[in-house]
Amino acid sequence: MQPRILWLYTRFAALVFALGASVAMAAPPDTLLRVLDPVILKVTPQFFLPDTTLQSEARCGIWDPNKINIYDEDVTKLPDTISIRLIDSLAGRNFKFPVRGHVTSPFGPRRMYGYGFHFGTDIKLNKGDTVVAVLDGVVRVVRYDRGYGWFVMIAHADGMESLYGHLSKPIVKPGTEIHAGEALGLGGNTGYSFGAHLHFELRFMSVPIDPTRVVSFEDGKLLASTVRIDKSWFQHLVELRMVRYHYIRSGDTLGGLAGRYGTTITRLCMLNGMTTRTLLRIGRPLRVN
Numbered sequence: 001m002q003p004r005i006l007w008l009y010t011r012f013a014a015l016v017f018a019l020g021a022s023v024a025m026a027a028p029p030d031t032l033l034r035v036l037d038p039v040i041l042k043v044t045p046q047f048f049l050p051d052t053t054l055q056s057e058a059r060c061g062i063w064d065p066n067k068i069n070i071y072d073e074d075v076t077k078l079p080d081t082i083s084i085r086l087i088d089s090l091a092g093r094n095f096k097f098p099v100r101g102h103v104t105s106p107f108g109p110r111r112m113y114g115y116g117f118h119f120g121t122d123i124k125l126n127k128g129d130t131v132v133a134v135l136d137g138v139v140r141v142v143r144y145d146r147g148y149g150w151f152v153m154i155a156h157a158d159g160m161e162s163l164y165g166h167l168s169k170p171i172v173k174p175g176t177e178i179h180a181g182e183a184l185g186l187g188g189n190t191g192y193s194f195g196a197h198l199h200f201e202l203r204f205m206s207v208p209i210d211p212t213r214v215v216s217f218e219d220g221k222l223l224a225s226t227v228r229i230d231k232s233w234f235q236h237l238v239e240l241r242m243v244r245y246h247y248i249r250s251g252d253t254l255g256g257l258a259g260r261y262g263t264t265i266t267r268l269c270m271l272n273g274m275t276t277r278t279l280l281r282i283g284r285p286l287r288v289n
């Protein structure tokens, strides 16, 4: 079954659930059985693509209100291109930009306190500004984390999720349905944050993706109503997993190597458990990323 059809199908079934047991009893027994059956949600043999409705996710055993990462598929080996229809204006499902503000730090590698990879996009805001859900979905996680501070995670259709960090106050509860444009919390400066901003992530199968492939941060609009995700979207993971070594040659200096490998002396020392005074022995392997 196509993910889109599945979405509509389970939405209908969820409605039947919501109408109560007496009405549900009147529905064809097959309808209920299909919602409860996780096998039906296996769209391809390799990948498990759930719908966002609480009912189906919860019953598939991957609904977890505490864990940030719930999938453990290796998306860098995704065999196919997966089309995900993000919005449907006829059905009233649209996209909304999470908060008005400019980008202060984009998704991608960044040099801050050594070397790191920024899995989100930082958007400037004032403490107390309303932060809204970008797409329809179900609130999955609401909690405090040392890094993210107070954050909210929303599960959308077909394995897409969004995360909103450093909030001063979340105002939603896990398990509730939320629609694009509805408030989920107030912006702030909690967790590992220096100055009020929103750390916004878009994720597929628990892996943060480059949101500029989905949304224009210039005008706050979705680039297309359907995204086609393949393994190229996860190239950053492949690169991050690759550990490289440099074998010390005569004349090498930490400063020179840091420049050559796009890192810092501090980072090189940290990676190799050494100080700036440690002798660079010729032939010794030095981890450079």
Ligand SMILES: [Zn+2]
Residues within 6 Å of the ligand: 105, 118, 120, 121, 122, 198, 199, 200
């Ligand atoms: Zn950030």
